[in-house]
Amino acid sequence: MCFTLVNAQNIAWQSASFDVVKSNYKTFKTTQYAHVFSNSKNNIVRLAPELEGLTGVEIPLELYKNGTKSPLRLKLKEKSVVLVGIFQEKNEQFLQLDNSPYKATLLLQNGVTITGLPAVNVYALSYEKGIHTILPNAKGLFAVLGVVKMKQALVARNAEFPDGKLWNPTFIVEGFSDEKPLFEIIGGENKPVIDEGFPGTEGIQGGFEGGRVVKVGDTYHMFPTERAGEKGVEMYYDRVKTKIGHWTSKDAIHWKRESTILQASGTYAVTEDDNPMNDRRAAIWSYMPVFSKKENKWYGYYLAYTVHKEIEPNHSFGRIWRCESTVAGIDGIAGPYKDIGIIMEPGLDSQPWEGRQGVASFFPYPVGDKYFGFYSGAYPFASWADYPKKSGKGWFVALAESNSLEGPWTRLNKGLEPIKTIHPLFVENPIVSQLPNGLYIAIFDGGPDGWGHHLPNMMGYSLSKDGVNWSEAHYWPIETKVDKWWDIMRTPLCLIPEGNDVYTIVYNAIDLKKRFHPTGMVKLKLNREVMEQRLKELK
Template sequence: MRSTFFRLALLAVALSPIAFINGATAQAKDQPAAWKPIAIQLKAKTDAVFPLKKPYCPFSGKRNGIIRVAAQLSRLTGIKTASGTSSVTFKTNGSGTVLLAVVHGAEPKDKNARLLIENGLTITEMAPVDIYGVPCHKGWNTVATGPDTFVAGVVENTAAASKLNAQLPDGREWRAYLTDSLTDGKQLFEVLDAPADPVINQGMPGTETIQGGFEGGTCVKVGNKYHLFPTERAGEMGVPAYYDRVKTRIGHWESEDAIHWKRVGTIYQASGKYAIAEEDNPMNDRRAAIWSYNAVFNQKEDRWYGYYLTYTVDKNIAPNHSFGRIWCTKSQTKGMNGIGGPYDDGQLIMEPGLDSQPWEGRQGVASFYPFPVKDGWLGFYAGAYPFKTWADYPKNSGKGWYIGLAKAQSMDGPWTRLDTTVNPVKSMNPEFLENPLVYQLKNGAYIAIFDGGPDDNGHHFVNMFGYALSKDGLHWNEARYLPIQNKVKQWWNLMRTPLCLIPEGNNVYTVLYAAINNNRFHPIGMVRFKMHPEVLEELLKEK
């Protein structure tokens, strides 16, 4: 199932992300015209309509979600029937063609069905889905479905004289995921509102010297003011996009409403210098790239701590970010209002060494976020491009983006990695989890919010940010993902990293997030959610 994933992922390393994205956009302009839908009225209250687009789940009682849709089907409305149902009855105001989505290897039950589009849909963990057409008349119609068949829409009589092949990829390249409100009906977070456009975008004041936009980091609220510490993919004027992720810096932005932002300073600036040796050599600049500044308030010390990541950067080895190190700095000004610093470089608290674990890979340690637990502190730290054994060090790395746990008696450390009976923590997601931020909720439980991974360049992940829950901070439930694009205007094509989960009162939360559109500059968006406490309690009972 994963062989194609790995081949495509390795190929993607050599591609410029902006060229790949723009190439995909150019190809989309040449897609065939969408077929014109006919409105339908359902008879059974247990049936429901849904837009035929990702990440909707067309089968009741399953978590398999739509990933790709042929251009001809892009305007259609499908029908989701109750579990165990073998047919669906609906009414139309004119004659046309019912489109049946049939998983490859199954056969449509209607003897009048004609194959129209091969490989017309991609659904997670399922073989390619073919589209058949069945004539329907004005008024009520009943069409046979089944466990591997659903109605993908009703259209005016299609002009297709012969079958087409949309050549969409095999859905078994993707894992099926839990998606709020779509897979099992459970919805912890309800989207309340979001701006129609990014809140920080290219051309806005403060972005003049940022070539590539933003990535991971954190946002906190002090009093009535929001403080954002994003990784700025600064790059260099006149240098192509590849350098944006090398010469980075940590910025400090402020806002009164999380929508209108003002840049107020730079916390750290990376050197952007490439390594002179492939191994983790002290002659390399180990602060060549700086990422993922996470601000956490230490109540005992009454000051802000900042945890951030530095990399060695190598031109010749994928990933070019290598041998991550975690630093902890402290605001020299005490109190909550010391959030703006000043900060020094801080102390090194985690790095590659004799206690490293092979799953941390060439990129680890790749982020760090601490949180208090009953007997001290735990902290999520990350790794990527794992080694199967230490004999593979330093070049022969695999694929995988993982997190593990470290422990300490206080935020000051020393921090000790938990052993490999715990690490990496795969209960949330066994393949991809990046930049988790952890918050303790009012009922004492923990929630982690994180990047769910891009569905791009051969990386076949969810393309949504996700969350997971824990009662004790050590044992974590399976991740769930938030399809905010179903409720707000989608300005991005690749969703990346959430930067906060800020409580606003009355179970309302603010999330800032970094995402990628079709441009070199990666903007920051904002969305507000309402949490449903009764769903929280239900989810915490799950194992």
């Protein structure tokens, strides 16, 4: 052992220079979201700060798992320590260091979490200056997480990060995988654009969640769910007595509240089931304005819930309402709006996967001479025998179809199965538009990495060539270009083209230090070359 092992924590481990010798192995920056294996979706979701910013080497996942690897040779430019991640599972697919000839020292127990794979211990291998084969003849998968200078104190500790098998590995992070990103994050606001205490937030205790932003002329119009709650009542109630507000802005940064479009009652249910005795408009969410060219007016689609004090989720048995602006034309977006009626609700066509919360959102979009609409469910029942209280976990979407925006809307395939090609466990509040080459793009909330849900914690998107079949999700790590002021990323409200292939996203997120959920803004730039390639790849 040539480096100094100490018990005091030293976060800044200094990297050492190296080259990969005569091979196709690629390097990566060791940071959150990094894909550590080539041709794989496994990425880092937890990382000891000692490793942050080092240079790792992508190991070919399948080659190492099946034992047909090619040697990894590194040219070290000084005495160095190579940091390797060893998976804590007794399995022939993973490298085992027990009784091995390799002189490795444990540095970081549970030092990294890689999605879909067992917990990782980080070991140190010491080498002199020169060319070396790393772990020659080793069988099984491991990770090369960095190379650091030998002349420094390296701290041995337990970082206590969880097992990566808690996360589903099937998500691709834009800019970190082997694929070229469709969108480059080019910047945005480094703090919320609407936060507690801003003008217009008076009486909104819990901040914002969901809705839509559209741009008419040079003005942005936002219709968020305002988690109003009641003074003197705990924050749980913020999710019940909600409003739909109308806000405007000229730059998507400075916002003015114009009016209240809808107000929920906040009245709790008196029965546990979906019963007309209960107030079915106790909470109102997810307002989606859509312009009808045929009728020359704005329609609003929104979600109304029954709410219950004891049963999770307290939002239950969602119904989708349609309303219309009483002012004709594109400038009638401010309303006022009048309710037309319910277009989708729990009923004989519902399936157990829609769960206690379904129907939980709705967004319509045109495809040819027809219309399709994403509708969602959550807290699924394993079977109808579990109705009304015994629900599981999962947030799913499926498609309905209609010949007009007015309806009637019919669940495709009678709603038998949700769409799991996007993500198998969580897709929430999708909003659909089209890219310049005609590809349909759905942006959505990719799910929290908090509250015990091991999900991407990023906004995501899916692509479709026909508006019906949707691709695997990609996710935007926007904190790589803007300061991360949130703990839990939530819902994108728009993908607005601004010209020159630049797009604006307004989004909601959660800072766990405060009750108020703020709103942020970020800019993306479309890569047209990648867009055309994606079109060719889609069936």
